[in-house]
Amino acid sequence: MTADKRPRIILGITGATGMLYLPPFLRLLAAQQVEVHGIVSEAGRKVLQFELGVQPEHLAPVSRWFSHDDFFAPPASGSSLYDAMVVLPCSMGSLAAIARGYCANLLHRCADVTLKERRPLLLAVRETPLNRTHLSNMLAAHDAGATICPPMPSFYHSPQTLEDLARHFGARLCDLLGVSVDETEVKRWAQEG
Template structure:
C-alpha cells in the first residue's frame, strides 16, 4: 500500500497550536508530511509556542524534525516562495491539504485563486484536482467578506472547520479543547485518531 502524504500549512492567525497538534497526529499515523509556514506563521509560532524556527530551508527542516522527533524522510519543508517544490504540481498533489490556522488573508487569496506563494498554489492545486482541502479559520467576529469567502470555498468543496471546540466531552484543559478541533480536522482528512470522546461514548479516564 502506498504511503499517504499530507500538506499542512500554518499561517499568521492566532492558534498555531492547532497546526502543531495536527502535524503531530499525522506523523504519528505513519503518513508523510510536507509543512509550509508563512512569515507571519513563524512569528505566531514564536509568540504563542516559543518556537524560533529560522534560517535557510534545510536548517528550518532540521529544527522541525527535531521538534517532532521524526526522521527527515517523513517530513519535508519548503519556503513559502518555493514555487518549484514538487507539491506545486497537480501530478504530485498530496492526499489532502490542511491550513491550520488559516488567516482571513490566506483564506481570501485561496478563494480568489491567487497563487502568490506556495501555500496558495498548493490550495489551488487541491481544488483543481478535486482533492480534500481543509481550512481552519481562527477569527472572530466574522464580517461579510469573511463569510462570503468561506461560502465560495465551501461551494468548491473545501471543508471549513472553524476553531470552535465543543464542551459535551467535558474538556479539562486547553489541550482537550485543541484536540477536539484537531480531531474533527483529522476526521475530514481520513486520519484515524483517539483525541476526544465522541458523542455517546463514555468519558475517558486517561486525560
C-alpha cells in the same frame, strides 16, 4: 486515503492565531504514520514563534518544509501526489487568496492545486467576529471544494486543559481527512439509549 501507501498531506501555516492546535494534530498524524510536508507564511512563522516559542522546523512529524516563495517546489504541481491539504490556522488573508484563486505564495498555490485536483482541502479559518467579506470568501472557498472548519472547541468531552481542546479538534480534522484516530485519544459524542 489509499490503503496501499502511506498517506501524505501538505500542512499550511498562516499568520492567524491558534498555533496551539498544531502540536496535538501533528501527534495524531504521527501516530497513524501520515507523512506531512509543510509550508509556513512569513506571518505564520512569526506567530508560531510568538505563541509557541518554536520555529516550524521543530514541529514533528513534519518531514519536509518548502519555502513559501518557492513556486518550483513539488506541491506546486498537481502531478505531485498529495492526498490532502490542511491550512491550520488559516488567516482571512489566505482564505481570500485561496477563495479567489490568487496565488501570492506557495501556500496559496498548493491550495489552488489541491482544489483543481479535487483533493480534500481543510481550512481552519481563525477570526471573530466575521464580516461580510469573510463570509463571502468562506462560501466561495466552499463552493470551490474546500471544507471550512474553524477551530471551535467543543465541551461535551469534558476537557480539562487547552491540550484536551486542541487534541479533540485535531481528531476532528483527522476524521475529515479519513485518517483513523486511536479511540483512546478522543472522546466522541455518545447518546444513551
